[in-house]
Amino acid sequence: MPTPTGELLVSAAAPGGKLRESLTVELPEEVDPKEIAPADARELTRVLLRRLATLEEGTREYSYVRNTLVEMNLSLVRFAIRRFTSHREPQEDLLQVGAVGLIKAIDRFDPELGVEFTTFAMPTVLGEIRRHFRDTTWAVHVPRRLQELRILLAKAQDKLFQELDRAPTPNELAEHLSLPVEEVIQGLAAANGHTAGSLDLGSSEDEDGPGALADxxxxxxxxxxxxxxxxxxxxxxxxxxxxxxxxxxxxFCEDMTQSQIGERLGLSQMHVSRLLTRTLRQLREGLERD
Structure with a gap:
């Protein structure tokens, strides 16, 4: 007995294997788009993309087909974020960012170009994730020019490390990238702004170490x-x-009250108060001028 998905694919295919673009595609309620087998998902994606191109944006059917395409192809986003496992960003956040790229790819895709959707969508999804890292995950503000230079330097460091069997110097990096040494040094310094350590974090390697940085x-x-x-x-x-x-x-040295000062100098307490106020004002104004 064929599955509901299989029935849908059979009904979506016209004689000779060509898809009927006029078909109104709607999955049965018991079918979860995220659980469709990869082979079926690829074929159904082709059907839905062709159908989406014929629908008017803003209609109920347009929204249904578009949302179904997103849910069916979230596995593409999950595959893309595996490339960024070294980053500390939560996977759910990256999934949301990648889903934005997936939606953009669906909206821009032209079925008439004859290109496989996954081939078209993957660069868009990866680009959206990289833009997220570039614009939102730096611990301090760094100019975009230096953010992009950091990526070039990281690739150059990996390549030269394999060739030299040691960490390359700034001069070697500058020669490899055909850049001024000063710019390379700026890029290396900017790389430190991508992440920030906690002041409360101690040394994990030595329990008897100097303690937290804040201390x-x-x-x-x-x-x-x-x-x-x-x-x-x-x-x-x-x-x-x-x-x-x-x-x-x-x-201020003997900590005497104004009355005690007045008694010693033969002045009234009010007179001492006026003299103190005037003297302190003169000193304050003198400090401000200096």
Whole structure:
């Protein structure tokens, strides 16, 4: 007893093996397009592509045929993403990106050209995935020119490594690619921007290693910043009248209150407050000018 898919293919073939383009193709509900055998899928793809070319875009039948073509040919996308197993991108994300390329190939395909659909679609799917890596997976922004140079350098490094039995130098890469050495060095540096390591990631090779990178990085030393401020303030304070210098010393070195300073100098607390405010403003303005 033939399968529903087999029945559909038989009904889609006119005498002499030619396809009837006027046929309205619709799979039985119990048939999952993703589960159709590869040989049947190739033949049914030809039928549906010819049918799609005769339908008006936006109609229910057009959408049905187009969606069925996408589901039947997702195996092509899965085959394409096997080339990118070295990347850390989730397979489901790559499948979605590759499916976009598959849809573009379906929309652009012309059955009259006599080209096999898989031959036409594969470059489009691969191109969409490569564009995804080029535009969205860099850890830092790198100019497109350097992104493309990174790919050329990677291929050149592999080839020269086999020839030289060692890693090639920038000069050797530049000579091989007929590029300036400076541009090659830029490309090698840009390659480091493709991925970023975690600051919390330690050394997996040595459990007794130095620990996470974040623990070994320097941090801002506020004491150093304070030293810089004191060095900059020293000549400004030296220019102040003796009374103002004395008030600053009692307030910030001896930690005396304004009332205590006033009692020692024979001034009111309000007068001390005005003198402090004026002196601090002068110092602040002097620092800003410097």
């Amino acid at each position: 070994r990085l320097g941090h801002e030393d506020r004491d150093l910043a304070r030293v810089e401020d004191l060095v900059a303030l020293k000549p400004l304070v030296a220019k102040l009248p003796e009374r103002e210098r004395l008030i600053l010393s009692m307030r």
